[in-house]
Structures are given as structure tokens and as C-alpha cells.
Amino acid sequence: MTEPDSSVVVVAYPDAEIADIACVTSALSIAATWAxxxxxxxLASIDGEVVRCSNGLELVAQAALPDVERCDTIIVAGGSGHEDASNDAGLVEQVRRLAKTARRVVSVCTGATVLAAAGLLDGRRATTHxxxxxxxADRFPKVLVDAGPIYIKDGPVATSGGLMASLDLTLALIEDDHGAETARLVAKAMVTYLQRPGSQPQVSMFTASPRQGDHLMRQLIDHILANPGGDLRPAALAARANVSQRQLTRVFREHLGQPPAMAVRNVRLELxxxxxxxxxxxxxxxxxxxxxxxxxxxRQAxxxxxxxxxxxxxxxxxxxQPTDGSEHTPVAG
Structure with a gap:
């Protein structure tokens, strides 16, 4: 009986994000204890040479992409060099070729740009940072881009949002291959929570924060998070903050891009x-x-x-599943 294929090719390129690569490869390596x-x-690059990552550190590629005949899973990393990588005809062609041999095609963060350039996301739902x-979405109109979820699996193709979402997706792939218990043990070994569901929004009420110095908004958010079962109607929040309901709505829209009632509903949903x-x-x-x-x-929510x-x-x-994530001011990461 032939053992199932477990070969994974992680594609790197100049100015790739080292955290994208490390989260994926570390989780897969740790899984060896139980998988x-x-x-x-x-780890493969177009020429098999050293790859200088976006933070200046260098990684030694283990193979040149043209020398890799096939793989079970191909994973394209993200990084600040994703645009240049997507314009590298040789790299894109090698990704397209390997994808034809693979059971599963994956990108993390902005690696989706490379998959899109290879035509591998046409007609599919996909996410990125x-x-x-x-x-x-503007560059590749055939791709059904959804910025909300931390990751999306559409048939044999999976894409994820930025940085730590790559770990969530990798744990989900391990669960697909070896079951929920193996994924749980890997998450435990990495001292992280078991992967978040893909539908969890990239930008969350738990990570969104008001501008530094706006103590009123910060206090209101802390109160909502700490008391989801309390009276959080706009009138109650306005009274607590000692402002009018009109001013309360203005502050919420300015900082969170949504009115108070919607912000409260989103907190309750996330909880x-x-x-x-x-x-x-x-x-x-x-x-x-x-x-x-x-x-x-x-249920209605x-x-x-x-x-x-x-x-x-x-x-x-x-x-x-799709989400209705809201836009927020960009943050470093």
C-alpha cells in the first residue's frame, strides 16, 4: 500500500515575509510528532539560492523551483516583494506548473498576488491582508476578493490574511489531513489557541483600538468588552460617557467606522x-x-x-463563509 504524499513546497522570493514562512514551516514540522x-x-526559490527576506534576514533555499517535479501542497509566502514576484514570469510559470501537480494550492498573506498572477484564483473566493x-481586486477582477475572513478555503485552493492568520490556516490544513486532535496538539505545542475559524474577521473589535489619547472611546470599548450582557443601548452608553447620543454616534463612526449599535452587535457576535x-x-x-x-x-445575527x-x-x-468586516486605519504588521 502506497503511503499518502506529504510533500510541501513553500515558495519564497526576495523580500518575502519571514514570519509567513516560519509560521507555516514550524507548525508542519511540529506536526511530525503526531502526523x-x-x-x-x-523551501524553494526560483534559482535555489539564498532569499533575503523583508526584514533583512536571509534564508537558504533547499531547492530551485524548476527542479521540483511535483508536490502534494504548494504554499506561496507573502511579503513586501509580492508585487515584484507576481511580475516575475519565470516564478509565476513555475508556481502554475507545480499547482497542476498538487492536491492543494495555498497562499499566505500577500502571496495571493502570485497565485492570482498565475490564474489560480480566477473565479474563486480568496483573501489576503x-x-x-x-x-x-483591482488588478485581478476575475478573483472574488473578500478582505473579511482570516482565511478562505475554496475547493483545493486556500488563502489567508496577514502574518498570524497563516498559522490559523496551517492548523486548519493539518486538521484536514490528520484530524482535529493532531491540530490541537500542534497548537498546544506552539502555545497558541487552536486555530480561529476562517470566518473570524481580520479586523476585530478585540484588536481595533482608538487613536492614542482618546480616553473616552477607549473607556467605552473596554466597558463593552467587559459587559456584553449589560445595558449597551446607545442611550445607556451616552449616559455613561456623559455625552449626547448624537455625539456618541459621531465618535463611534469616527473611530470604528460604525454606529454604536453595530459595534455592540459585533462584540457580542465575536464573543x-x-x-x-x-x-x-x-x-x-x-x-x-x-x-x-x-x-x-x-440566530438572526x-x-x-x-x-x-x-x-x-x-x-x-x-x-x-463570508463576513462583513469593516475598514480600519492601517496598522504596522
């Missing part, structure tokens, strides 16, 4: 998502804990945001 057969990971999504994925609490308990008026209220009920969300793990 059988272990992944055979090769949210700050580059508009540019990807519910985390509890559905990480606890065994029943739906009613989660709805109450997260501040929904009842199970039906939470999930259907509106994810296209499925909370129960379906828990059972199906919607890595390919």
Missing part, C-alpha cells in the same frame, strides 16, 4: 463565536452570556453575518 507520515517540507485586498468554538455551553447559555435577548436574536445558525456554525466550522 504519519510526517510532512516533507522544502486586508490592506492589500482592494489592490488585488459568541469564541464560546461556540471553545466551550461546550449550550446555545441558550451562550446567547445569555453574550448579551443577546434570546436564542432567536442570536449569525444568519445575517455568516449565513448559518449558531448550531450550524459550531458543527460545520465555516472556514469558507
Amino acid at each position: 504519519h507520515p510526517p510532512y516533507e517540507v522544502v 486586508w490592506n492589500y485586498a482592494a489592490g488585488l 459568541a463565536v469564541r464560546m461556540l468554538r471553545s466551550t461546550d455551553r449550550d446555545i441558550g447559555q451562550i446567547a445569555d452570556r453574550c448579551g443577546f435577548s434570546g436564542v432567536e436574536h442570536m 449569525f444568519v445575517s453575518r455568516f449565513g448559518m445558525s449558531p448550531r450550524q456554525y459550531r458543527l460545520e466550522g465555516p472556514g469558507s
Whole structure:
């Protein structure tokens, strides 16, 4: 009986992001403790030479792409050099060739630009770092770009958002190959939470923060996060902040790009998502804990945001479901 193929080619290029490469290769390497057969990971560049990453560190490629005959999974890293890489006809052709041999084609962060240049994302939903999504959509109109999710799996093609989302996607791939328990053990070994569902937004109420010095907005966000089940109606929030409801709405729109009621709903949704994925609490308990008026209220919010009920969300793990992520000011990373 032939063992299943476990070969993985990670494609690097000048000014690739070293964290993209490290998150992927480290997770796959650690998986060898429980995954059988272990992944055979090769870092490849167009010429097989040293690759200088965007932070100035250099990685030694283990193979030249033209010398790699086939692979089970091809993963293209992101990085500030993604535009130049996507304009390198030789690199793009090698990615396209290897993709034809692969069971699975993957990009992390802006590596999606290279896949798009190779025509591998045409007609598919795909994501990338949210700050580059508009540019990807403009340049490649055949790609159905969705900047919301941290990763998307569309058939045999998977794409992820920036940096740490590459770890979430890699854990999801390990789960696909070797089961949820193996993915859990890898996450535990890396001292991280088990991968977030792909539908979790790249820009979250837990990571969005007001501009430095705006203590009013910061205090309101902290209050919402700490008291999702409390009275968070606009009138109550305005009274707490000692401002008018009109001023409250202006502040929320200025800092978060959404009115207070929508911000509160998004916090409650994100909390519910985390509890559905990480606890065994029943739906009613989660709805109450997260501040929904009842199970039906939470169900309506999930259907509106994810296209499925909370129960379906828990059972199906919607890595390919759309979200309605909001735009925020770019951050370094």
C-alpha cells in the first residue's frame, strides 16, 4: 500500500515575509510528532539560492523551483516583494506548473498576488491582508476578493490574511489531513489557541483600538468588552460617557467606522463565536452570556453575518463563509 504524499513546497522570493514562512514551516514540522507520515517540507526559490527576506534576514533555499517535479501542497509566502514576484514570469510559470501537480494550492498573506498572477484564483473566493485586498481586486477582477475572513478555503485552493492568520490556516490544513486532535496538539505545542475559524474577521473589535489619547472611546470599548450582557443601548452608553447620543454616534463612526449599535452587535457576535468554538455551553447559555435577548436574536445575527445558525456554525466550522468586516486605519504588521 502506497503511503499518502506529504510533500510541501513553500515558495519564497526576495523580500518575502519571514514570519509567513516560519509560521507555516514550524507548525508542519511540529506536526511530525503526531502526523504519519510526517510532512516533507522544502523551501524553494526560483534559482535555489539564498532569499533575503523583508526584514533583512536571509534564508537558504533547499531547492530551485524548476527542479521540483511535483508536490502534494504548494504554499506561496507573502511579503513586501509580492508585487515584484507576481511580475516575475519565470516564478509565476513555475508556481502554475507545480499547482497542476498538487492536491492543494495555498497562499499566505500577500502571496495571493502570485497565485492570482498565475490564474489560480480566477473565479474563486480568496483573501489576503486586508490592506492589500482592494489592490488585488483591482488588478485581478476575475478573483472574488473578500478582505473579511482570516482565511478562505475554496475547493483545493486556500488563502489567508496577514502574518498570524497563516498559522490559523496551517492548523486548519493539518486538521484536514490528520484530524482535529493532531491540530490541537500542534497548537498546544506552539502555545497558541487552536486555530480561529476562517470566518473570524481580520479586523476585530478585540484588536481595533482608538487613536492614542482618546480616553473616552477607549473607556467605552473596554466597558463593552467587559459587559456584553449589560445595558449597551446607545442611550445607556451616552449616559455613561456623559455625552449626547448624537455625539456618541459621531465618535463611534469616527473611530470604528460604525454606529454604536453595530459595534455592540459585533462584540457580542465575536464573543459568541469564541464560546461556540471553545466551550461546550449550550446555545441558550451562550446567547445569555453574550448579551443577546434570546436564542432567536442570536440566530438572526449569525444568519445575517455568516449565513448559518449558531448550531450550524459550531458543527460545520465555516472556514469558507463570508463576513462583513469593516475598514480600519492601517496598522504596522
